[in-house]
Amino acid sequence: MIKFVLMVNQQGQTRLSRYYESVELSRRAALEADAVRCCLSRKKDQCSFVEFKDFKLVYRQYAALIIVVGVSDGENELSIYELIHNFVEVLDKHFSRVIMFNLDSIHIILDEMIQNGHIVETNKNRILAPLTAINKMAEG
Amino acid sequence: WVCHTPIRLRELIRTIRTARTQAEEREMIQKECAAIRSSFREEDNTYRCRNVAKLLYMHMLGYPAHFGQLECLKLIASQKFTDKRIGYLGAMLLLDERQDVHLLMTNCIKNDLNHSTQYVQGLALCTLGCMGSSEMCRDLAGEVEKLLKTSNSYLRKKAALCAVHVIRKVPELMEMFLPATKNLLSEKNHGVLHTSVVLLTEMCERSPDMLAHFRKLVPQLVRILKNLIMSGYSPEHDVSGISDPFLQVRILRLLRILGKGDDDSSEAMNDILAQVATNTETSKNVGNAILYETVLTIMDIKSESGLRVLAINILGRFLLNNDKNIRYVALTSLLKTVQTDHNAVQRHRSTIVDCLKDLDVSIKRRAMELSFALVNGNNIRGMMKELLYFLDSCDPEFKADCASGVFLAAEKYAPSKRWHIDTIMRVLTTAGSYVRDDSVPNLIQLITNSVEMHAYTVQRLYKALLDDISQQPLVQVASWCIGEYGDLLISGQCEEEEPIQVTEDEVLDVLEGLLVSNLSSPVTRGYSLTAIMKLSTRFSSVNRIKKVVSIYGSSIDVELQQRAVEYNGNDLLDLLGGNDVPVIPTTMPTKPASAGGELLDLLGDLSLGIPPMTAYNKNGLKIDFTFERANPNPNVAVITIHASNSTEADMTDFVFQAAVPKTFQLQLLSPSSNVVPALNQGTVTQVIRVLNQQKLRMRIKLTYIHKGSAVQDLAEVNNFPPQSWQ
Numbered sequence: 001m002i003k004f005v006l007m008v009n010q011q012g013q014t015r016l017s018r019y020y021e022s023v024e025l026s027r028r029a030a031l032e033a034d035a036v037r038c039c040l041s042r043k044k045d046q047c048s049f050v051e052f053k054d055f056k057l058v059y060r061q062y063a064a065l066i067i068v069v070g071v072s073d074g075e076n077e078l079s080i081y082e083l084i085h086n087f088v089e090v091l092d093k094h095f096s097r098v099i100m101f102n103l104d105s106i107h108i109i110l111d112e113m114i115q116n117g118h119i120v121e122t123n124k125n126r127i128l129a130p131l132t133a134i135n136k137m138a139e140g
Numbered sequence: 141w142v143c144h145t146p147i148r149l150r151e152l153i154r155t156i157r158t159a160r161t162q163a164e165e166r167e168m169i170q171k172e173c174a175a176i177r178s179s180f181r182e183e184d185n186t187y188r189c190r191n192v193a194k195l196l197y198m199h200m201l202g203y204p205a206h207f208g209q210l211e212c213l214k215l216i217a218s219q220k221f222t223d224k225r226i227g228y229l230g231a232m233l234l235l236d237e238r239q240d241v242h243l244l245m246t247n248c249i250k251n252d253l254n255h256s257t258q259y260v261q262g263l264a265l266c267t268l269g270c271m272g273s274s275e276m277c278r279d280l281a282g283e284v285e286k287l288l289k290t291s292n293s294y295l296r297k298k299a300a301l302c303a304v305h306v307i308r309k310v311p312e313l314m315e316m317f318l319p320a321t322k323n324l325l326s327e328k329n330h331g332v333l334h335t336s337v338v339l340l341t342e343m344c345e346r347s348p349d350m351l352a353h354f355r356k357l358v359p360q361l362v363r364i365l366k367n368l369i370m371s372g373y374s375p376e377h378d379v380s381g382i383s384d385p386f387l388q389v390r391i392l393r394l395l396r397i398l399g400k401g402d403d404d405s406s407e408a409m410n411d412i413l414a415q416v417a418t419n420t421e422t423s424k425n426v427g428n429a430i431l432y433e434t435v436l437t438i439m440d441i442k443s444e445s446g447l448r449v450l451a452i453n454i455l456g457r458f459l460l461n462n463d464k465n466i467r468y469v470a471l472t473s474l475l476k477t478v479q480t481d482h483n484a485v486q487r488h489r490s491t492i493v494d495c496l497k498d499l500d501v502s503i504k505r506r507a508m509e510l511s512f513a514l515v516n517g518n519n520i521r522g523m524m525k526e527l528l529y530f531l532d533s534c535d536p537e538f539k540a541d542c543a544s545g546v547f548l549a550a551e552k553y554a555p556s557k558r559w560h561i562d563t564i565m566r567v568l569t570t571a572g573s574y575v576r577d578d579s580v581p582n583l584i585q586l587i588t589n590s591v592e593m594h595a596y597t598v599q600r601l602y603k604a605l606l607d608d609i610s611q612q613p614l615v616q617v618a619s620w621c622i623g624e625y626g627d628l629l630i631s632g633q634c635e636e637e638e639p640i641q642v643t644e645d646e647v648l649d650v651l652e653g654l655l656v657s658n659l660s661s662p663v664t665r666g667y668s669l670t671a672i673m674k675l676s677t678r679f680s681s682v683n684r685i686k687k688v689v690s691i692y693g694s695s696i697d698v699e700l701q702q703r704a705v706e707y708n709g710n711d712l713l714d715l716l717g718g719n720d721v722p723v724i725p726t727t728m729p730t731k732p733a734s735a736g737g738e739l740l741d742l743l744g745d746l747s748l749g750i751p752p753m754t755a756y757n758k759n760g761l762k763i764d765f766t767f768e769r770a771n772p773n774p775n776v777a778v779i780t781i782h783a784s785n786s787t788e789a790d791m792t793d794f795v796f797q798a799a800v801p802k803t804f805q806l807q808l809l810s811p812s813s814n815v816v817p818a819l820n821q822g823t824v825t826q827v828i829r830v831l832n833q834q835k836l837r838m839r840i841k842l843t844y845i846h847k848g849s850a851v852q853d854l855a856e857v858n859n860f861p862p863q864s865w866q
Binding site for chain 2: 049079086111118130
C-alpha cells in the first residue's frame, strides 16, 4: 500500500503532503526532511527506488517539483512509478500553470485517485469530473 | 477597529512564499493564525471555509492547527458544498480517532452517506474510509454495504475502499460484505473493478475461509485480464498503448494470492500468465510493470517448470535493460527466487556479475548478495576473481559484508589450500580494516589446520606486515602466525614461493614496531606481545625477548603488563638470585588502582588493625606497606605498597617486583603509575596479595631512573608484623 505522497521543491520544502498511514505530527517534519534529503542526494544515473527505513520510496522529478511516494515492501515499484506520472498528467490537464496555489483542489484530485493507500481511479476524465462539477456548484 | 475580509488561500500562499527566513515565515503565520482565531470566535459562517483552508495549508507547513478541528465539524454540518468539501478534507487531515471530537462527525457522515448528491456521498465515503474509528465503522457499516450494491459506479468504487477500511477496523464485520461481492466483478467500470479487486484481496488476506471461497473467482479474473490484453486500443484506459495497466497489475496480484499453494487454481491461470508474459510490450515502463507483477505471480504459485523458466528469462532480460529501475527490480526478484530456482538463475550469472559495476548503490548491493548465492564448486575461481575486484573498489559500506561473504564462500568451495590462503591474504590486505572481529580467530583456526601451508602463510603475512601495519585484523593474524611459525620464517624453508631471508632480529624488530606504533590497537599489541613471548622458545635471542617483556611489565596498558608479569613470574627469583624455588603468580584481571583506594574497596574491609611498616628506605626512596585481610578469604593478606621519593628529582620508569618462598602464593596487581614524584609530592601504590599461613618473608627488587641514570636495588623484607600472617 501507499503510505504517503509528498510533493517537494528542490530546496526540500514541502508543497503538498498526504498520509495514508497515521504518522504523528511531530514526526512528520523529520520524516519528510529525511525522505527528501535521501531522494535529492541521488544522482541522475541511480534508480528511482530507494530503500528507506523499513519501507521504500519511489520518486520522480518534474522540473522544479519532486514527487515522493512512500510504499510498503511488496508494492510493485514500477507500477507506482507509473502512477506518479499519471497523477502529474491529471494535474497538467486541469491546471494551466502554477498549480501549487490551488492546494485544496490538488487534494481533491489526489483523493479521487488514491484512497486509503490504494488506487481508486486512474482515468483522467473520471478523476477530474467531480472536481469540475464541484467547482461549477461552488460558483453557482 | 478595522474589520477586514479574511484573505484567500492563494494570497496566503503567495505571501508565505515571499518570506526569506524561517523567522519571517513564523511571524506571518502567527499573524494570520490570530486573524483566523478571532474570525472563528465571531462564528463567521461566510468565511469559515476559507479560513479552514488556510489553516490546512499552515498545518502542512508544520504549524499547530488543532484549534480548527471543531470548525471542520461545523463545515461538515453546513449545507453548502464548498463548506462540506473543505470540512471533510480538514477532518481527514487534522483529525484521527484519538481526538474525541471525531465522534461528533458520525451523524453528519450518516446523513451525507444518504445525501441526494453523489459528490457529497463520495466525500462521506472517502472520509469514513480514511479516518473512521471502530465505533464509527460499526455504526455505519450498513450504509457502506448498501452503497456497495448501488448501480452508481462512482459511489460503488468508493464504497469498496471504504469497506476495506471498515474490515480493517472491525474484522468481525467482514461476513457482512460477502453478499455484495457477488457481482462486483461483472462491472464494466474499471474504477469499480479496481477497488473491488482490492476489497477481495483484503478479504482473502485476512481470512483463509474467504480465500477458499473466492478461489471460484479465478476463471472470471482470468477472463477480465484476457479482455484487457486482447481488447485493442481503448482511449478511456490507455496508458502508453496498454489498456489499464493498473488494473492488470492488481488482478495479477489477486491471482497470486488465490493460486498460491493450490494446484487447481494455479493450473487455471497458467495460460493467461504465459500469454501476458509473452505478449506484453516491453518498450515502455508500463509494460515492464505488468511483466514484473506477472513474474512475481508465476514464482509464487504452483506453476509448471516451463512457466518458471519463462519468468526467470524475463528477469534476465530485465537485467540487460538500460533503465536502472528495471535492473533494480530484476535483481530484487532474482534474489527471492535464487534458492528455489537455482539452476535457472545460474544461467544469468554473468549478467548479474556485471551489475557489480553498476553505479547505483541498491543495484550493487543486490548484485553482491546474488553473486554470493550463486557461487558453487564449479564457478568459484571465476566468481571469486570478480568479487575480490569488487571488494577492492566498492564503497566502505559494502566491505564488511563482502569480506564475510568471501570468507564463507572460500571455506565452502576452495579448490586448494593454497588458493584459500591466497584469497584470505587478498581480503586482509585490501579490506583488512573492514573485516569483522570474529574473522580473526576463524582465520587462525584455518591456518592452523593447513599444516603444509604454514611456511608459505607466515612468509606472506610477514611480507604484508612490512608493507602496511594499519589494518588491525591483518596485523593480528600475522602476529599470531609469526609467533607460531617464526622458526619456519627464519629457516627460509618455503616451497610455494621464493623463500625470503630474514633474521631473528628483523622479525623481532617488526613485532616490537607493532607494540610501539600508535596505529596498533590494544588487542593488536596483545597479539604482538604474545607472539614475541612465544618466540622465546623458538628463537635463540632470548635476552632480547626478555628485555622487551620486562619493559612491558611496567607498561600502562594493563593487559600487556598482565602478560608480561605472567611471563616473567617464571624466573623472577632467578633474576633476584637466591635459593628459593620460583613461584608462578596467579593472575586476576583487574583495573589498575588509581590511588589504591578503588581497589581496596573491591577487596573488602579496610585495615583490621594491622600496623603499617616501612619495608625499604634508601637513597630517598621509601616504601611502606599497609595491610588488610581479604574478604572473603582471610588467609590472603592484602598488602599495599606506598612508594615515595624525598629527593629533588622524579624517579621514572619505576618498577617494583616481589618474590616469596615457594610455600606462598603471590599476586602482584598493576601499579598506580611508574613515576615517583620528587619531594614527596605523591606516592606510587601497588597491591600485593599473598596467600600465607606462615611467617611472611619477601624479597623485593626495585628499578628506576633517577637523574638520568638507571638504579637497581635488591632487598629482603623480614619485618612483617605478626598479625599479617597469623
